[in-house]
Amino acid sequence: MTSIESAQAALARYSPLFQPRSVAVVGASPNGSGPGNNFLRHLRAYGFAGEIYPIHPSAQTIDGLKVYPALDATPQDIDYAYVAIAAERVPDVLATANGRVRFAQIMSSGFAENRNGWELQARLVDTARLAKVRLLGPNCMGTHSPRGRLTFVENADTDLGPIGVLSQSGGLSIDILRRGQIRGLKFSGLVTLGNSADLDACDLLEYFLADPQTRVIGLYLEDVRDGRRLLDLLQAATGTKPVVLLKGGRTRQGQRATASHTGAMAGDDRIWTGVARQFGMALVQTLDEFLNALLGFQCLRPNTATTRRVVLFGNGGGTSVLAADSFGALGFEIERLKASTLEVLEGLHLPAGSSVDNPIDVPANALRMQDGRVVAKILDVLLHHDSVPDALVIHINVPVILGYKQADILANLIDVILTLNARISTEVHLLLVLRSDGDLAIEERRRRFAHQAIGESIPTFGELIDAAQALSAMRDYERFLAKIATGCDAF
Amino acid sequence: LARGADVDWASDSVDPGETAGKTLDEHASKALLKRYGIAVPKSRVVPADLSIVHDLGELEPPLALKVIARGVVHKSDVGGVRLGLLDANAVQDAIEAIRGDRRIAAGAIVGYLLEEMAPKGHEIVVGGLLDPRFGPVIMAGLGGVFVEILKDVAFRACPITESDGYDMITGLKGADILAGARGGMRVGIAPLIEALVCIGGKGGLMMDLGPKLRELDVNPLIVSSDRAIAVDARVLLA
Numbered sequence: 064m065t066s067i068e069s070a071q072a073a074l075a076r077y078s079p080l081f082q083p084r085s086v087a088v089v090g091a092s093p094n095g096s097g098p099g100n101n102f103l104r105h106l107r108a109y110g111f112a113g114e115i116y117p118i119h120p121s122a123q124t125i126d127g128l129k130v131y132p133a134l135d136a137t138p139q140d141i142d143y144a145y146v147a148i149a150a151e152r153v154p155d156v157l158a159t160a161n162g163r164v165r166f167a168q169i170m171s172s173g174f175a176e177n178r179n180g181w182e183l184q185a186r187l188v189d190t191a192r193l194a195k196v197r198l199l200g201p202n203c204m205g206t207h208s209p210r211g212r213l214t215f216v217e218n219a220d221t222d223l224g225p226i227g228v229l230s231q232s233g234g235l236s237i238d239i240l241r242r243g244q245i246r247g248l249k250f251s252g253l254v255t256l257g258n259s260a261d262l263d264a265c266d267l268l269e270y271f272l273a274d275p276q277t278r279v280i281g282l283y284l285e286d287v288r289d290g291r292r293l294l295d296l297l298q299a300a301t302g303t304k305p306v307v308l309l310k311g312g313r314t315r316q317g318q319r320a321t322a323s324h325t326g327a328m329a330g331d332d333r334i335w336t337g338v339a340r341q342f343g344m345a346l347v348q349t350l351d352e353f354l355n356a357l358l359g360f361q362c363l364r365p366n367t368a369t370t371r372r373v374v375l376f377g378n379g380g381g382t383s384v385l386a387a388d389s390f391g392a393l394g395f396e397i398e399r400l401k402a403s404t405l406e407v408l409e410g411l412h413l414p415a416g417s418s419v420d421n422p423i424d425v426p427a428n429a430l431r432m433q434d435g436r437v438v439a440k441i442l443d444v445l446l447h448h449d450s451v452p453d454a455l456v457i458h459i460n461v462p463v464i465l466g467y468k469q470a471d472i473l474a475n476l477i478d479v480i481l482t483l484n485a486r487i488s489t490e491v492h493l494l495l496v497l498r499s500d501g502d503l504a505i506e507e508r509r510r511r512f513a514h515q516a517i518g519e520s521i522p523t524f525g526e527l528i529d530a531a532q533a534l535s536a537m538r539d540y541e542r543f544l545a546k547i548a549t550g551c552d553a554f
Numbered sequence: 555l556a557r558g559a560d561v562d563w564a565s566d567s568v569d570p571g572e573t574a575g576k577t578l579d580e581h582a583s584k585a586l587l588k589r590y591g592i593a594v595p596k597s598r599v600v601p602a603d604l605s606i607v608h609d610l611g612e613l614e615p616p617l618a619l620k621v622i623a624r625g626v627v628h629k630s631d632v633g634g635v636r637l638g639l640l641d642a643n644a645v646q647d648a649i650e651a652i653r654g655d656r657r658i659a660a661g662a663i664v665g666y667l668l669e670e671m672a673p674k675g676h677e678i679v680v681g682g683l684l685d686p687r688f689g690p691v692i693m694a695g696l697g698g699v700f701v702e703i704l705k706d707v708a709f710r711a712c713p714i715t716e717s718d719g720y721d722m723i724t725g726l727k728g729a730d731i732l733a734g735a736r737g738g739m740r741v742g743i744a745p746l747i748e749a750l751v752c753i754g755g756k757g758g759l760m761m762d763l764g765p766k767l768r769e770l771d772v773n774p775l776i777v778s779s780d781r782a783i784a785v786d787a788r789v790l791l792a
Contacts, residue, residue, distance in 0.1 A: 286687070287687055288687075289687070290685070290687030290688040290689075290711075291687075291688060291689050291711075294688065294711055323681065323683070323769040323770070323771045323788065323790060324679060324681060324701065324771045324773055325679075325681025325682060325683050325693050325769055325770065325771055326681075326683055326769050328681070328693060328695075328701070328705060328707050328709075329683055329685065329691070329693070329709065333707065333708075333709050334685060334688065334691060334709045336708075336709070337691070337708055337709030337710045337711070337722075338688060338709070338710065338711050340710075340721065340725070341710045341711060341714075341718055341721075342711075546717055546721070549717075
């Protein structure tokens with residue numbers, strides 16, 4: 064099969080999972096207290112438009128929906144079954160699928176994640192194979208797909224975006240979706256894989272690599288069954304989509320009995336670090352770094368040249384110094400501006416306390432000159448003289464700016480930045496940091512501006528380190544693309 | 555010679571299956587490396603029962619003499635390595651000294667590996683192992699204190715390309731040392747990368763032996779300005 068054929072096959076295979084026409088729910092109860100009832104509520108609130116079939120041995124209706132006694136008793140075949148009942152009962156229920164259920168996601172725990180659950184999991188897999196059902200889980204949380212209006216979280220964002228996520232943890236995937244959507248991340252889909260008894264990360268990675276809606280892929284992995292297949296998929300993908308990897312359990316002591324120096328060095332952390340670099344995955348350490356990197360890739364396209372030189376512009380002396388440290392620690396250069404550029408900036412006659420060399424620190428009383436529009440002039444100089452950087456990072460201390468009441472300076476600043484973004488070279492990354500103090504009213508305004516900027520493809524963060532992490536993942540991706548492009552001719 | 559010391563990996567007639575589940579000694583490990591294109595010191599084996607060493611043959615002094623003995627892994631810890639031997643008399647004296655050292659049981663000695671000493675250079679460690687998820691993986695790092703204390707090593711999945719090898723070396727924290735930092739020797743990056751690819755590249759040792767090889771240590775690989783030479787090696791078969 065050619066790679067195009069296998070991509071088409073992967074798209075066709077998983078389309079019923081991401082755009083199901085019918086969903087069955089096992090584990091909802093007539094009194095509304097089962098875990099399946101929550102799923103039903105979230106699914107309907109999210110606007111799922113297909114058929115919903117609650118499955119229950121005795122009830123007539125659940126939440127106003129007609130109930131069916133078994134998976135093969137529904138009027139139409141089932142694209143997706145959500146199963147949340149006691150583990151030991153799952154195989155018997157699945158046995159009633161009789162080839163009429165395409166995907167079943169098993170939320171129940173009590174399988175191979177427990178010492179005594181291996182046998183039950185083996186029985187689950189055998190039953191599913193006989194009933195011709197592909198399994199997700201067990202021990203997971205669900206699938207989120209804006210395209211199919213399928214979700215398992217409350218108040219999920221209905222916007223369709225470019226980020227596809229695979230997670231071996233269910234609970235963490237709720238953080239990814241909810242914290243992510245508040246930060247402005249837009250998802251093409253998210254699948255929780257739990258124990259991956261049948262379908263695993265590689266199967267779904269193949270789908271996300273093929274899916275034209277998905278431009279960036281996030282992986283939360285604790286381990287992979289077939290690491291070689293993961294590497295083969297990444298190799299075949301030749302960096303067409305950035306992949307961000309959050310790898311759990313990296314410091315776990317290896318179980319390897321070793322008799323060599325090499326064996327003693329071969330911890331999980333070192334091997335994953337090596338293969339991530341080799342196959343172009345951005346390896347991140349924390350949930351926040353994961354979200355930061357994904358947001359960066361959602362908004363920005365890689366530069367042709369690997370990003371190196373960064374210009375920082377914002378208000379706050381200490382913040383500027385610390386920002387330069389954050390970016391410097393990740394390998395970026397905060398070079399001094401050229402004398403000719405400095406001369407033009409000095410000609411703008413900014414008030415005392417301003418520092419026009421990189422990192423450029425312009426205090427709030429200067430930012431408010433001409434109700435904030437002086438910023439347009441400064442940025443114009445930075446981007447059109449001979450100190451043009453690979454990335455421009457603008458940071459604003461929101462509560463300080465909001466302290467000036469005479470004009471809506473913050474709105475003007477955002478306007479200036481959006482206008483700049485529309486004209487900026489595609490070879491300069493523009494990142495925005497809107498800093499806040501956590502005050503609820505300020506946070507609300509901050510978030511509105513952040514989402515507006517993200518909507519215009521400006522990745523916007525809460526702190527400078529977040530922007531630095533996002534840019535670092537982008538830089539690593541650019542470097543990987545350059546490595547692929549030059550192959551072995553690099554030396 | 556006893557089993558293990560006489561496995562001739564350089565000859566195609568030897569089936570690795572015969573030696574499954576065991577450690578190849580230094581001589582056999584180096585013969586295997588040589589077969590895959592990695593330079594090893596020119597050497598010969600002196601049998602334990604040879605009473606007098608008459609001449610050095612084709613070997614160019616200075617030479618190193620290393621004991622081959624059953625149950626001895628860290629030869630230098632038990633006085634089993636003598637360096638800088640300039641002629642046959644010196645070799646003879648070194649053999650007598652090792653024989654007389656009570657740290658090695660007399661009956662355990664099966665012979666001596668006499669080999670040319672590598673030119674001065676930086677010590678690199680190269681390793682390989684069969685990872686349960688990724689299959690054959692290769693490791694490279696700076697030797698000595700850098701690997702022991704700082705654990706400054708990089709791993710990659712095999713097969714690696716030259717570009718991967720380059721990335722492994724330049725990504726080390728101590729990479730500047732290889733570039734001649736603080737007046738040190740600048741190594742030839744090309745022979746080093748070539749050795750990495752011979753071990754971990756397409757058709758290289760790791761890929762060729764596949765699951766038959768459990769672990770490999772080349773420690774050290776001495777890299778000078780124009781060559782990389784495997785001075786000690788140990789292979790564990792699966």
